[in-house]
Amino acid sequence: MELSERKRRILVAIIEKYIAHGEPVGSKTLCQAFDNKVSSATIRNDMAELAQLGFLEQPHASAGRIPSQQGYRYYVDTLMNKRVLSESEQRAIKSMLSYRSGDPEQLLEEASSVLAQLTKCATIATTLVDEEATISKVELVTLGQTTAILVVVTSKGIIKNRVCRLDYPLTDKLITAFYEVVRSNFIGAAINSVSTVTLQNLVASLGDRALMLSPLIITLAEIVHEISEIDIVLEGQSNLLNIGSAANAQELLEFLSRREMLKRIVNEQKHRLNVVIGQENPHKELKNSSVIIARYKIDGCDAGALGIIGSTRIDYASLIPSIEYLTGLVSSLLSDAIE
Amino acid sequence: MELSERKRRILVAIIEKYIAHGEPVGSKTLCQAFDNKVSSATIRNDMAELAQLGFLEQPHASAGRIPSQQGYRYYVDTLMNKRVLSESEQRAIKSMLSYRSGDPEQLLEEASSVLAQLTKCATIATTLVDEEATISKVELVTLGQTTAILVVVTSKGIIKNRVCRLDYPLTDKLITAFYEVVRSNFIGAAINSVSTVTLQNLVASLGDRALMLSPLIITLAEIVHEISEIDIVLEGQSNLLNIGSAANAQELLEFLSRREMLKRIVNEQKHRLNVVIGQENPHKELKNSSVIIARYKIDGCDAGALGIIGSTRIDYASLIPSIEYLTGLVSSLLSDAIE
DNA sequence: ATTAGCACTCGGACGGTTAGAGTGCTAACT
């Protein structure tokens, strides 16, 4: 069904007024917004129909109307006029990112924090996802008799390492044996193929060498696991308290501290830009919140996500472009860094 | 001035009742707590005097009394009977720490999170402080033509590293030159002696090699700086919302996100156990909060701190022992790991 | 299809009243 032009304008006006002021919008106010070209009665009729269709709701009988979640949805999909970022705004955002070191995690923390300042919302970012990566290099760097650093490099250029302390000295023989195991079992393997089962089989097959080698191999497996696990970065949690309802806020904060849950939520968002409004989200803790997630890329390949969590009453038209722009920046900075 | 035995018991009863229930305590309730051995009138007289002395205050005229911050202070210093953790409680806490990897930061994150569950407060932990450490080893591990990992080891056994990407190939000559610079300028130096000034002088003195070497040297300096910087770990922030006053909570959460500030606060706490109650804290954002910080040690040397932030109305008598016990655990785990 | 007008509804603010909790004081008691 198509809405008449006037109804659409009324709906937009109600949504934008409500986003701006947070109070139900009445027919008189709208009348003024239309320069009194139409009477309040006409607007009332239209509002009644919009409410019938489910785009608006009434907190109580004698109050104005507020957008329903379906209303926001229609607005975001169809009616909204995305704000265009000015040159100077773009420059401002750019300058807030001071990405120097080559560490992608640091960039994402920064981006997350910039986004929190920009949007006054809580922000989420995932570190690089790299599901198809394989292990391309493993290095064992000895630092002393019993200490070493184990370094793993993936085909996509991600590098992780961990310190490894042993109870016995690292002899040349041991190191050679370790590299042998690595070459035949790990190099070229997909990072998510390293499971505890394969690991147990491997250790079992080592026979009497197992005792000495397994600490190293287990550490190696842990590093690989860490690479395959996405990490979640949160910022601006205090912004959640700007929204009223303290009870809800506590629930939300607690929800956000469950990282596993968050990972799943973020990774369900597959599009370049995802807007999930209120109860569209399967998690009841988010029933009054909107989540906007944009995915960033490295050299055109999906690499992770960045986004905000806020009340359903957020300024979609200006926040979405900010998120998109920032995500673009992150994509290009990462693509430059990892070549 | 000495308080009579009865006044002390009344004060203790009021404080513990108030901590338990959060409501002003009246003379009748106390009367029951004393098995009606003294009349409410007597208690009222004593309460009036305790209020006069500043240990109690009255929210309003017809309400009971609540402890003042000075009251809490006297309680913590003089009156409180610390709860003793039972064997099984100790075991429970121990089993919550699953410290496997050799990474101290991970242990502190875990400890912080355990403490948050235990106390239902927000928790703070600092990672290892190591002010007197010197640089004992630097390794450059090449991973490809233009990529390397730079590893720094301190005299105290702390290990940090960072990936370093260059715009030009890492030749043997370059590497030798780098090690030369490291040997004569960094090895043996105190980690906090590496300032930007000395760095600039160093780069200047390199002459025409500066261009090729400086990215490596700058990365090295950044790693050293990172070691000398303490990191702050926060957990259980959502617990702050249990306390009423949402306005205050927002302020607090924002305050906690200012890491620099937190570092200073935590490091001002020099004793083994520090209890800062409400306005004793110079930061006005904490005027309604108590901060309890315990320091942990490695092999007897001060190494960092661990603690909680909660309302002034917290159960000092049982939380303090928990914090102390956990801090002890962390100390011994760390002392075992770094030998 | 639009509009003016009007009756109606509802929530929030205001004010007065009441019940209850708790105090402070005084006078009596040990």
Added chain:
DNA sequence: AGTTAGCACTCTAACCGTCCGAGTGCTAAT
């Protein structure tokens, strides 16, 4: 002198009724 009973007093929270204004829905006129 310390303790106690008793009483008047104070203050809050809860309840209730009233009133105002905002905003609606409906009807009848344009």
